[in-house]
Amino acid sequence: MVMKAIQEHGDEDADSILETLLLYNALESSPPELHSSLEQSSPQEQPSPQEQQQIDSDLFSLDYDGSFLDGFSDLDSSNDEGIITSMAIERCGIDSSLVDLTDFISAAQISKAEDAQLPLEEKRTHIRSDYPEKNKRKLCEYSMLKRKRMVGHGNRIIGEDDEAIHLPNPMIGFGTPADLCQIHRSLPEAATGPPYFYYENVALTPKGVWSTISRFLYDVHPEFVDSKYFCAAARKRGYVHNLPIKNRFPLVPLPPKTIFDAFPLTRRWWPTWDERRKLNCLQTSIATAKNTERIMKALKDYDEDEMPPERVRRYVLHECRRWNLVWVGKNKVAPLEPNEVEMLLGFPRDHTRGISRKDRYKSLGNSFQIDTVAYHLSVLKEQFHNGINVLSLFSGIGGAEIALHRLGIPMKNVVSVEISEVSRNVVRCWWEQTNQKGNLYHLADVRELNADRLEHYISSFGGFDLVVGGSPCNNLAGSNRLHRDGLEGKESSLFYDYFRILDLVKGIMARYN
């Protein structure tokens, strides 16, 4: 089918080939194919000096070398697609499913397709005649046009958000510690640092959102990762970043990977007909007492080892999945406690202690999964072992800061912007409790962070090494029944401030160097 698609479209039109393959795939039901994980062992020396947690190199003596794909960045002939396709088959095996092949080809394509073609502003701008005042997106695009010189017209018309971005399955990004499907990527020139940037948001957005985000963030393709490959709970997120992806390493100790590992006591009460081994996404609100009460009622007539009728099982399982419930007694389920959520997300125990229960769930539900993010940020350790300057936007309860800390990367200066006073207090407390040597500067609103302030920070400590943050997902997230109105929504449009600030930092840093 791959070959057929190539014959149909010729070697050069990679997009059409992918389209065709995806179409074939939609028409056929291809058998599920497991990813082959590499089992080679070559001890990797891990720089872990003054770290309290020693890294057990035997635990992760996997080969991170992505050499099988080393040629990718150097391919430049128009015949690449054929080569890539055959490499894909070679790599994934002749029997592998089309999904695997297309994922592979897609990942390889992205790095190539991105930097070519249109000038940046051309791609990011589709409304250029009117003078926008109303929405942030237009304002941003307008300011970009003003700032950058206009280049000639492109020859390809790019429609409004119609370049659908395909979510990979399995959602492992450029590989997890256990599944090293690593690909060498070449970033578009406009995307390269300094500074490094790392942007995060929910993977399952309304259509077109991720292509817009990607277009603004210098055409870097998002890395989609589900944190279920790092911990016991799912968390499907997209990450747009310009970090290297070679030689990543995970945090130690490794977090529990299954529900039973995380909560051993639940095993005693877990019915055989509940086959869940991972939790669903940890959200900002939990089940009510009424919910769990109804479940208890539905089960009250059945013994522990007795299988309830299918109707009852279906109801109970549906509610358990919907509300992320765990078994805590005979026929009794309960939502997770705040400190249990902290543990699953990789935060120190009682990190959010002292604020209201509701606020704990909310701030945790809005946070990073630390192990996942730290895995991506781990490549900074070698480069910044003497310390790093961080601009942390939408900091929340400090997921990025904690990831860096747990990686053993000293923070020299952290400018942290967070609207919630409660969350700022959490980070401030943590900063003091962990005896951080560096300086923490707190701001409340990203919208007030202008060029003057940035200039001041950059001149005072010599630039930011990393701009990190995840902008609000309120208007993107599936759970929002009322205002899921996309990237232009009230809160989610703050993404454009992330871009605005990042772009300012890039500009100022370029002047200083």
Next chain:
DNA sequence: AATATAATGACGCTGTGC
């Protein structure tokens, strides 16, 4: 007793995959 803060419970719909 008035006011501030916290907890409760009900509320669809989109996108994807089989």
Next chain:
DNA sequence: GCACAGCGTCATTATATT
């Protein structure tokens, strides 16, 4: 056609604080 997942919002009620 159906199963499933999903960093959420709001009005109302309960509890805490002044």
